[in-house]
Amino acid sequence: MALNKWIRESAQSAWKETRKRAFRGEIRKPNVLLLRDPNLRVVFGVTLISVLGVASITPLFPTISAEFGISAQQVGLLITAFTLPGVILPPFLGVAADRLGRKAVVVPALFLFAIAGTSCALTRDFGLLVALRFLQGMGAAPLSSMNVTLIGDLYKGNDRVDALGYNASILSIGTALYPSLGGALGLLGWHAPFALPLLALPVGLAALKILETPPRPPAKLPLKLYLLQAARMARDPRILGILLASTSTFVILYGAFFSYLPLLMAVKFGAGALAIGLISSSMSISNAAVASQAGRLATLYGERNVLRASFILFALALILIPLMPGLPFMLLVTVIYGLAQGMNIPATQALLSDLAPEENRAVFMSLNGMVLRLGQTIGPLLMGWVFVAFGPEAPFYAGALLGISLFAVLPFLIRERE
Secondary structure, three states: OHHHHHHHHHHHHHHHHHHHHHHHOOOOOOOHHHHHOHHHHHHHHHHHHHOHHHHOOHHHHHHHHHHHOOOHHHHOHHHHHHHHHHHHOHHHHHHHHHHHOOHHHHHHHHHHHHHHHHHHHHOOOHHHHHHHHHHHHHHHOOHHHHHHHHHHHHOOHHHHHHHHHHHHHHHHHHHHHHHHHHHHHHHHOOOHHHHHHHHHHHHHHHHHHOOOOOOOOOOOOOHHHHHHHHHHHHOOHHHHHHHHHHHHHHHHHHHHHHHHHHHHHHHHHOOOHHHHHHHHHOHHHHHHHHHOOHHHHHHHHOHHHHHHHHHHHHHHHHHHHHHOOOHHHHHHHHHHHHHHHHHHHHHHHHHHHHHOOHHHHHHHHHHHHHHHHHHHHHHHHHHHHHHHHHOOOHHHHHHHHHHHHHHHHHHHHOOOOO
16 A cells, blocks of 8 residues: 555656646757767677676576586576676776776776686586686676766766666667577577677777776875775765665576576476577566666656665566466566666666766776675575575565565665755
């Protein structure tokens, strides 16, 4: 009842405010001219690589599990090993990017991602495969924060919100394309999708030659003072609330959705890798559509409310997954999940970008990258324990409970500015 009341009151309030703003001519259209900026196109390339490492191989998890004779929990190590460096390294890489410049971090990271990731396609030993995934994760560690950092450097005000929305749409395209592409390549063998990291090489060359990052200020804070300032900002309750939301989002995404949805579809409906990839990728269609309108959603409802609503949609999708009677019905829940993801990511990034001062932006956004990787890392482990303890449907219900909890506590953690 309380949820229905909140939805009804929010819709009525938003409708009244929209009519007022439309009458005053304040409802703006996104700035599509940004899409012509070569810098933003390079950022898009970095974003596409940042989501390549997991989304392209999860449709092959049932095949990999059978190939190596390992359990569902063990195959999850391919995610954990990849994401673990992102839990440890981002603060250090953020400091390096603030002190040495963005390219000094982004370009080597892309090349390492390409070399280590492609090497995974050449091994037939699971232990070595996990080790190479760890090295590939070292290359991936800064990418999911550096793309947002670069947008914060390059754009201000409404253009920044639009650029973040476009970037989230590109991210959605990647998460839509890679499961299908990985599933299709999987027809050639489980190892074939591991050749996709080669795509990071041209992106690295483009970043080296094309990307024009703003010059760093000639006078820098002493390192100790710089670190103290960043630590002081990180204690802001609003920031802690946003970081908690980011961690929870990726626990849900990588713990329940990416890790156990493919296994459920394979066991319950006998789906193959290609079908799993196509259905998993369908969530990114609605994701991209909503994310491209991030500026309008923020104008109408505010980032806080958009972020809260996304967690209710996450919970709804996850509750529905075990209840679906057939494989085609999974498209319903993946579309709902995509709506939630398209609302969640731009709202989180916009809230963080608004709070991040320019001189600390890279390390500040890297904290978000660190907790994203933390969510990716602990998600499969946590949901693996839930899977063993309570059964194959339990990870989805656990993820839904986490989403409802975030919806309830976020108003107390991320308060409106006074």
